[in-house]
Amino acid sequence: MGVTFATSPTLFPRAAAAVINAGRAAAARGWVPATSGNFSAWIDENAFAVTRSGVDKGSLTPDDLIVQPIDAPLEPGSSAEAALHLRLYRDAPETGAIFHVHSPAASVIGRAHARDGALRIQGWELEKALSGVTTHEAVIEVPVFDNDQDVEALAERVARRLAEPPHDAVAAPGYLLAGHGLYAWGRDAREAWRHLEALETLFQQILASRSYRP
Numbered sequence: 001m002g003v004t005f006a007t008s009p010t011l012f013p014r015a016a017a018a019v020i021n022a023g024r025a026a027a028a029r030g031w032v033p034a035t036s037g038n039f040s041a042w043i044d045e046n047a048f049a050v051t052r053s054g055v056d057k058g059s060l061t062p063d064d065l066i067v068q069p070i071d072a073p074l075e076p077g078s079s080a081e082a083a084l085h086l087r088l089y090r091d092a093p094e095t096g097a098i099f100h101v102h103s104p105a106a107s108v109i110g111r112a113h114a115r116d117g118a119l120r121i122q123g124w125e126l127e128k129a130l131s132g133v134t135t136h137e138a139v140i141e142v143p144v145f146d147n148d149q150d151v152e153a154l155a156e157r158v159a160r161r162l163a164e165p166p167h168d169a170v171a172a173p174g175y176l177l178a179g180h181g182l183y184a185w186g187r188d189a190r191e192a193w194r195h196l197e198a199l200e201t202l203f204q205q206i207l208a209s210r211s212y213r214p
């Protein structure tokens with residue numbers, strides 16, 4: 001099935017390239033095993049490009065993408081999780097790209113902190129890769145949600161939580177689904193990738209520090 005253009009066909013290739021490159025890079029790192037994960041990027045103010053259900057993120061082509069209008073229900077062939085992308089783009093129009101991975105570290109650390117409802121990160125230099133963070137002393141809060149196969153209900157819970165950022169910590173540009181993975185975003189694909197890579201690496205560092213005993 002080919003791509004259908006609901007909007008601005010001339011801008012589609014740029015969004016498609018962003019999604020394809022992110023999928024390939026995530027696959028190379030082992031973060032999207034067995035066709036998992038979802039990647040999306042803005043085309044223009046009316047629509048975004050998102051990976052369709054069940055495709056290998058390491059070998060995406062433009063035919064593996066769906067053009068999803070912002071003001072419409074999910075297009076046929078969409079992953080159920082595209083609802084999480086759609087809700088975030090609607091609620092935060094400054095979002096330029098959203099990358100979702102089922103990486104081992106994110107899955108494990110989300111599950112470990114499900115009961116807390118959040119993971120707080122402090123004391124790591126890589127926090128500074130998150131936009132607006134200038135010191136390792138900053139406290140970063142990553143929300144953690146219980147996994148849920150009712151994605152519409154999950155999208156509602158996520159939206160309500162993101163609308164109320166913490167008063168005593170920096171809200172991470174991402175959230176965890178317990179035992180499932182990480183969503184991260186940015187104003188454009190470059191920033192979304194930096195946030196994804198920084199958060200995932202922070203999770204790996206935290207897990208390593210908890211198991212390392214000199």
Ligand SMILES: [Zn+2]
Binds near residue numbers: 100
């Ligand atoms: Zn997922």
